[in-house]
Amino acid sequence: MSRTGGDLVVESLTALGARTVFGLPGQHALGLLDALHRSTLRYVGSRTEVNAAFAADGHARTTGEVTPLFVSTGPGALQTLAGLQEAAASSVPVLGISSQIPSAGLGGARRGFLHELPDQQASFRDVVKHTRVVRAASQIPSAIAEAWRIAASAPTGPVWVEIPQDVLLGPAGVPVVSELSGQPIVLEIRSELIAEAARVLADAQRPVILAGGGVVRSGAQPELLTLAEKIGAPVVTTFGGKGAFPWHHKLSLQSWLEDWHTTEVLQDADVLLVIGSGLGELSSNYHTFQPRGRVIQIEADLGKLESNHRALGIHADAKLALRALIPLAEQRDAVVPELLTKVQQRLDGQDLTLERDVLASVRDALPDDAPSFWDMTILAYWAWSAWDPRDGAMHSAQGAGGLGYAFPAALGAASTVDGPVLAVSGDGGAMYGLPELATAKQHNLNVTWLIVDDGGYGILREYMTDAFGAASGTELARPDFVALAESFGIPAIQTTPERLRTDLADALADAGPRVVVLPALLRMFAPTHLEHR
Template sequence: MKNQEEIVFTTADAVVKELVQAGVEVAFGIVSIHNMPIYDAILRDGNIKLICSRGESGAVNMADGYARATGKLGVVITSTGTGAGNAAGSLVEAWAAGVPLLHLTGEVASPYLGTGKGYIHECKDQLSMMSGACKNAVRLRRPEQTAGVVRKAIEEALTAPTGPVSLEIPIDFQSAIIEDVSIDKVQVDIFKPQLTTVIPDIAISKISEARRPVIWAGGGVISANASKELTNLAEILGAAVITSQSGKGSIPEDHEQCIGHFAANESTKEFLRNADLLISVGVRFRGNETSNWKVPVPEEHISIDADFNAINRNYKATVGLVGDAKDILSALINKIDEKSISVLPSYIEEVRSLRNEVRGQLRKTLGPFEQFVDGMREILPRDTILVRDVTVQANVWGSRIFDIYEPRTSIHASGGGIGQGLPTAIGAQLGCPHQTVVLMAGDGGFMVNVGEMVTAAEENLPIIVVLFDDSGYGVLRNIQEAAYGRQVAVNLLSPDFVKLAESMHFESARIGSGDEFVTELKKATERRKPTMIVVDMEAVGPMAKPFGGPPGAAESFKPKKL
């Protein structure tokens, strides 16, 4: 006969049962006295691989990177109070990027919630803190409701607009013995007609009449797995395709109609002024990507988004189509009569010309780093996942000239926070073990989560870190210099990164030229072990034109009357 420990079913077991049922294979986090029952339940169940990060912030980034690279739900488990607070910043990034993520956090024992008695790890109002960082935050109120509450939290995280959902479970509830309840969601549609995607005639009319159409593709295309449909529509219409940062890979960037992530470029702005139709698909129209919404768009604008609130949020739409991008694009393609398309015969050549022009303009600013981008694209496999922290080289050419060919192979900090690249790359590599994962990072941001190097080594992940070392915050240096002609708080003492990497079980080398970089990158790609290439920025030399931050950044910081 089994002993009592083997036959009891607890709240923690119910949590794990729901995770497994949802297809969760990996969870990230740090074990604590306020989540230990959940960890033990995962161990006993045996279906979920636990990744032990070195900080809660990094754990969330790992779950984030895993979700972005795979399209699956990311799961992270943290402690209470300070542990949950450490996770908050990275949860904000997941929220900004619309990443489906479940954050499981403990809470103090239920009798002490909100009492201020000083229970260990107590936070004054943890639920509000998590609510501010996430799509939603909920607290388990009764252990018997665990299965339903977890199921709903997972569903909400995965429902468009997707995002992180935080679920806090008081520590005394986690070990509570409850009944094992199966919950099934029943949808009865016997008396209801099946919903179909209906495209209004006005949308087809505007598309047919357009002579100079532009498609602006965002992260919503990738979330909806609609890249093939988007590319197909662009080819049918002969439209130019601009991508947002999050939308890179929604169309292969070597496609002749792909302008790419160049919306704020002056030549692209002029092109848009002459366009007569914009079709935006899953685009946030972020301030830093639109010169704070000064990029002009055509008066005729068909906005496609899964979120009702996205329509008219940043740019006025004449037609709003709300729903799944894949379904809507498929319906458009089926309804459009190709013979009715009115695109000018010379338009495709204009698109090609703009594509080459914006890339050529940027290449002229790179100086010695032109060899870096060309070497990376030549050496790295087509399906390489490029993760970019916020650093000069990533912003200037990593996000624009390094072509992305496939969805989910471009990851960047949507919220603009530094230091999240390393753990995000770790999560992406865990989710896609057979693909090459490369991180571009600067020395300043890299030190924020440097301890996660050991996590990568512990899991024997073959990530390649390209670290641009200029002993400071390079982006801010340039903005300060342009705005004030002086610098403050941007110069940093760098460690010996090669020795640091080697102590963290990484292969490492310091390089000072493009030729050396290409040689080391080839070695790193072939060895399939954790590797760091440290780029000595002083030895390589400056870019031909300093990067001054996003368009208008320096001007916005100069003294002025409001």
């Protein structure tokens, strides 16, 4: 068979270093899927497009690599938007490649093609970093290399390429793609800003570091540890920055960002060094944080630089900036506030034994180096603050906050991880991912799915009860999750808080997909004093 535009797509991705593609077939995208079986790329097909986008997200977070996503035109493409919004909010490099209607229908005229939109590309412009519509087969390698480079350049994030059906099915017209470069653009360090940051830190009496997801994405954990120890600065990590700093280090103030004691420590710093965070809603205790000292902000996303607070803004990748700052920083002794003791005293004053025991059981059951993926559920809200990631990354949908992230994202990670992966959902979020039980079984992906079943949207139930005195629209009819999983051929068990540690550990120790269901009504801790609301 002659090579097609679809072959150019897979040849380009292979030349750029891709290994796995996620997606879903569709009428206009058949040229992409047809070319896949002539390539060395592994294909993992999901059951809905939004879950395919979440799976690509999970793979990209786990590998740190640009991850391709294949979908079809119109409804298929549009269903990826929630997943791509999460990827954009969390700076995850997903490369979406969508088909389009035949070229004759492009340009706004209504030709009556199936799945036709007047301007499909417009739906993605405000969600992803970059969009492009390919018009000829010869454009495909350069368009994909351009998109790959943009996705991989700091701040990393999703991109979108559309290719008409006739271009995908038509002749390639150019030789086989053997070499292609998608090297990311490096943010150059401005030495005068680094020198000024060192000067400001040298004069600090109470320096504190707030480390965000940018530290993790750039692999700057060693540099952060070196700098913190050199200048004696305690470190708070954001929810997205889990794993940026050792949890039990003497300088670690962990991640209790919703507790006012942490907010006070950040506010009281005479110099607050913010690395890889935009100080958004969740990182600022819902915008109650008001710094009283100087702020230095190192941020790769130019749009987030000084977007919430005035600072000495340094537009830079975290790793490169910290490397430049370390030799200029002055050695000093550490002064660590008694923050964690106060946080624990507040927790001890609330009736939260069940919640703390459940989270401890999950942590004990999960191997230290295993990654975990968390949906927007009460146990995940606990984990944002209290989870010690150890050597395994913690990922959640806290970037955009959509439901249904955990299980499909964990499947994406499991396609590349040698070992168990944990997904945690509530029963409400789990309903979004049920079709992917078929994906897990078909590809024998090593994911254990913990479903905490409280009969509804638990966190929304709490929010509405607190705000209005009662909840409405939050109670859910749901299936027998154990029987449902078993109908897919996946072993499942219903557990109790007392047996959770053992049952979950056993599930994680077995190869292949597993489901563990915990019926439990969990509550959130009181995060802060009411007078600070």
